[in-house]
Amino acid sequence: MHRLFINIAPLTTMQLPVMAEVFYAKNVDHILEFFNKLEKGVKPIILGGGSNLIISPEIKNRPILKMEIMGIEIISNERDFVLIKLGAGENWDNFVSRACATNLSGIEAMSAIPGTVGATPVQNVGAYGQEVKDTILNVEVFDIEDKKIKILTNVDCKFSYRDSIFKNEGKNKFVIISVTFKLLKQFPEIPKYVDVKKYFIENNINNPSLIQIRDAIINIRHTKLPDPKIIFNTGSFFKNPIIDKNEALKIKESYLDMPSFTVISNANIENKSSNSIYEQVKIPAGWLIEKVGMKGYDFGKVATYKNNAIVLINKGDASYQDIINAKDKIIASVYEKFGITLETEPEFVN
Numbered sequence: 001m002h003r004l005f006i007n008i009a010p011l012t013t014m015q016l017p018v019m020a021e022v023f024y025a026k027n028v029d030h031i032l033e034f035f036n037k038l039e040k041g042v043k044p045i046i047l048g049g050g051s052n053l054i055i056s057p058e059i060k061n062r063p064i065l066k067m068e069i070m071g072i073e074i075i076s077n078e079r080d081f082v083l084i085k086l087g088a089g090e091n092w093d094n095f096v097s098r099a100c101a102t103n104l105s106g107i108e109a110m111s112a113i114p115g116t117v118g119a120t121p122v123q124n125v126g127a128y129g130q131e132v133k134d135t136i137l138n139v140e141v142f143d144i145e146d147k148k149i150k151i152l153t154n155v156d157c158k159f160s161y162r163d164s165i166f167k168n169e170g171k172n173k174f175v176i177i178s179v180t181f182k183l184l185k186q187f188p189e190i191p192k193y194v195d196v197k198k199y200f201i202e203n204n205i206n207n208p209s210l211i212q213i214r215d216a217i218i219n220i221r222h223t224k225l226p227d228p229k230i231i232f233n234t235g236s237f238f239k240n241p242i243i244d245k246n247e248a249l250k251i252k253e254s255y256l257d258m259p260s261f262t263v264i265s266n267a268n269i270e271n272k273s274s275n276s277i278y279e280q281v282k283i284p285a286g287w288l289i290e291k292v293g294m295k296g297y298d299f300g301k302v303a304t305y306k307n308n309a310i311v312l313i314n315k316g317d318a319s320y321q322d323i324i325n326a327k328d329k330i331i332a333s334v335y336e337k338f339g340i341t342l343e344t345e346p347e348f349v350n
């Protein structure tokens, strides 16, 4: 297996300098070889496209397993749907592009999300009303403990908002080898977002095709998210907080312009029975950050993006610590003003 001791900055979209040993896995034998040779007690880092990772230079002796397993296979082609299996190393957006071009629906709203197919189940990637959990049939994994290949069904993956088994009990346990998706031949629902509707009106498109939906999403995203090849970033740096409806109403008394979206969920908050269903409210993190005066804010080597406060940018030579400092300042400012603790979306590895 190919291995290199390198600065991994170019393997991640935040481009933070970190020296590490990288092993390139192009097939399952490489994964097996990697774990067979791994010293006891050493925790490796699994790397896809590095678009959701903030890696500390302190990782020292932790080796990196860079997932490069390729391959696209049609498992089944039925009247209403197609089952497609993809290697973990395949580029996610290439897959979305091919699906749209062949009129297969279910992932078109998740166009232009950087990274690999194998990473999409990890945080249940989502955008514009779609989440991968709604099209994933199963996930093929390498179980690090018993070194066997297993299939996890959609239910086994325990998907929820930006979360799955792979971020919890499955962390450091599974390497995702491939993902099988069920894409539909029927036309999808058009994303019910103001920006999307506006785009179709402005472009005189009444009945958009899948490709036109994809184009709309790509165009809209370009206005809000910087291209990580030009401006180093990890997309949304903070999750949109979901808070109790009454808490949101209290904030709204002082901030009439606060956008909020109702979320119906099963309660698991104190004082609520675990089976009851009640309303929570999702608040855009970008709005909260803007309200504390930190949209387009310059922290020195790090800044928030001028068009979208939820994006944190490495201006060029930022360090891991610079990112941590900026993140902590934003979280503290939002907490001070609104009593809401923002959570980060990318994973911190140290």
Ligand SMILES: Cc1cc2nc3c(=O)[nH]c(=O)nc-3n(C[C@H](O)[C@H](O)[C@H](O)COP(=O)(O)OP(=O)(O)OC[C@H]3O[C@@H](n4cnc5c(N)ncnc54)[C@H](O)[C@@H]3O)c2cc1C
Binding pocket: 013, 045, 046, 047, 048, 049, 050, 051, 052, 053, 067, 088, 113, 114, 115, 116, 117, 118, 119, 120, 122, 123, 124, 125, 126, 127, 166, 174, 175, 176, 177, 225, 226, 227, 228, 233, 234, 235, 236, 347
């Ligand atoms: C400009 C920009 C826009 C973005 N927009 C969105 C968006 O709209 N919605 C969204 O959900 N995300 C978004 N993201 C975040 C990111 O692109 C996704 O989370 C993506 O799925 C990460 O893929 P990756 O291959 O880069 O994963 P990495 O960053 O390499 O890894 C992410 C996590 O997955 C694990 N992992 C990766 N591959 C495997 C594997 N094969 N087996 C086991 N674990 C693995 C890693 O260990 C890590 O924990 C955006 C990022 C950027 C830079």
